Amino acid sequence: MSPIGDTAPAWVRAHACATPDAPAVDSPWGRLTYGQLEARMLALAGHLRDAGVGPGASVLIALPLGCAAAVAGLAVQALGACAVELDRETGAESLDSILAQTGARHAVLFGQDARRWTGRSALTHCFVVHGSRPPERLRALLAPAACTWLQEDGAVDPEVASEPLTALPALAPDAPASIVYTSGSTGAPRGVIQTSANIAANTRSIVEYLGLTARDRAMLILPLHYCYGKSVLQTHLLAGGSVFLDPRFMYPQVVLEAMATESCTGFAGVPLTFELLRRQAAPESLAKLPLRYLTQAGGGMSPDTVRWTREVFHPAELFVMYGQTEATARLSYLPPARATDKAGSIGQGIPGVTLAVVADDGTPLPDGEVGQLVARGANVTPGYLGAPEETAAILHDGWLWTGDLAWRDADGFFFLVGRAKEILKVGGHRVSPAEMEHVLARHPAVLEVAVVGVPDDLGAEAACAAVVRKPGTTPHEDDLRRFCREALPAYKVPRHVLFIEALPRGPTGKVLKADLRTRMLSILSSPDPRS
Incomplete structure (x- = not known):
């Protein structure tokens, strides 16, 4: 065991000591210097500690992008606990699965989402950013869990006194510091373990090749439950720079x-x-x-x-x-x-x-x-939480x-x-959907495009392009297929080109190809798939 000197909480403390008045984390609704960020982090950590959170415990965090979300993640990790940051839109079935997998008994959540958390008897304590919502109504929705109220800048309401955390605990570098959930192969949520050593290594590497310094200030529109968004925050906290969180x-x-x-x-x-x-x-x-x-x-x-x-x-x-x-x-x-x-x-x-x-x-x-x-x-990562086969x-x-x-x-x-799972096998050839997508995206009438595989008449696979037209254009399927033939061999030209209003996307903007494939199959099975 060694002091956790190479973690985001430790970086915040170091900058708070050296440059307490320097900007750290801001949003349209709040501003925190490094001195204030450290104070918020240690105060919330003290309340979490008194509520029973210690090293190794998991704490769910489901907050909108803002100062409170940054403070919550830092406070959990300052205790040597594991931050499980979730999309606020996580469905009830997935939420129950995540509670069971992590064994979490504490959550930091947004008051507006209280009904989503109603009936979660596994939770013993909720830390709630209440905004303008009446605490008593929220308390009733979240019962039997106890509640502590937070402000939008991560400050704890002075309802219950707790001593701030004063020292960061000893922690093994391979201890889980974060669990990030993605969709597993079965569609069930799959938790990726990120240790404090993982985070420190990746953060230091990114700071190096981007050349980040204390003079840098990032505009961050990506959520903190997304590892890309979280890495932007972490790199700037390491460098002593600042981040403006804007949802x-x-x-x-x-x-x-x-x-x-x-x-x-x-x-x-x-x-x-x-x-x-x-x-x-x-x-x-x-x-x-x-x-x-x-x-x-x-x-x-x-x-x-x-x-x-x-x-x-x-x-x-x-x-x-x-x-x-x-x-x-x-x-x-x-x-x-x-x-x-x-x-x-x-x-x-x-x-x-x-x-x-x-x-x-x-x-x-x-x-x-x-x-x-x-x-x-x-x-x-050392692997997936509770999933040895998927890890292997x-x-x-x-x-x-x-x-x-x-x-x-x-x-x-x-x-x-x-x-590898998306590569199409067309007529004995391995075909990349991305190659077809890049060609079709150059057509002047194509706004967006995604290619998926669908069964062909012989039980093999055919490429199907889902195209969103640019406003005011009316391309025909044959126009786009001819366009592809000018740049691609015949076997890489999509068998089907279907026009849709919008591509299905996840919270971070990625095209949901499994959903798109289901939709394409439905359209192709209809009496007039081109209508």
Whole structure:
């Protein structure tokens, strides 16, 4: 056991001692300096401790993006406990499963969501950001759990006195510090364990290649229950920089104005983020932002959108990145200086991470040959919570099997082909949906596109493209198939092109391909699938 000196709570304490008045975590509804953030963190940790939370315990956190969410995660980890940050929209069945898996008896939640938590008898104590809602009504909804009230900036209402935490406890580096839930292969929630050592390794690596300093200030629109969003907060807390948490991206112009007013130097987004900006934002307003860098992860972005982003945000540099929750966020990045000659690449392993391409039996493959992408580093998870079989499926001899297919060029840069489970087998050929999607996305009438596999008449597989048209256009299926034939061999041209109003997406903007495939099958089985 050793003092937890390399954790986010320890980083906050160090900066609070050195620069207590420096900005740390802000939002449209609150501002916290490092001194205030430390005070909020230690005060809430004291209340959690008195409610029975100790090292190794799990605490559920389901809060909107804001200061209180940042304080709650830090307070839980300051005790050596495990923060289980959840999407506020988590369904009742998944919530019950997560409570059973984690054994959590404490939760930090938003008063507006109290009805969602009603009847959860496993909970003994709830810490509630109540806002303007009457505490007594919330207390009745959350009974029999005891309640402690929090303000939107993470401060504890002075209803019950507790001594703040004064010292961070000893903690083994391999102790779970966070559990991040993703969808398992069966659809049941699957908890990815992230240890304090995982988080420290990944955070330090990202700070290194982004060159973050105390002068950096990030605009963060991604939720903290998403490991990409959490890594933005953690990296800036390590560097002594600051983060502006803004959940208002449904109004992009409002966020852009805040980015300018707040003098943000960094901005993180998923592909949908930049697609929305491309459609809705004036390029001249983007060029005036005081950004030093942008980061993009959370799935592949179309080449045209990558080029557009680099052009309109110039001179800010775009870091295209690749990662997984099982890698505590990040595995590779493409240096902006190589954006042109290595276009389409996910880059090289981040500092401390080794990437390789191997055959299905683990044998290393030569450059240029497609195989399984595997990774090794201190940021790789020890596994899934309570799921030894699923853990064994992704971890082999210290290597994380990402589930992605890729190839490496002679310079050591990696190129993704697609998810191994999503690769289509069309007429004896292995076909990447991403390749078809990138071609179709270049058509002037295509707003969005996603390709999935559907059964063909012979019991094999056919590619089906789901296309969202640009407003005012009326392309025909044959138009898009002809367009594909100009760039792709015949076997890579989608068998079906169906037009829909919108692609189904998850909370972080990723296309839900399983849902899309079900919808495509339903449309194709209808009497007139093109109607």
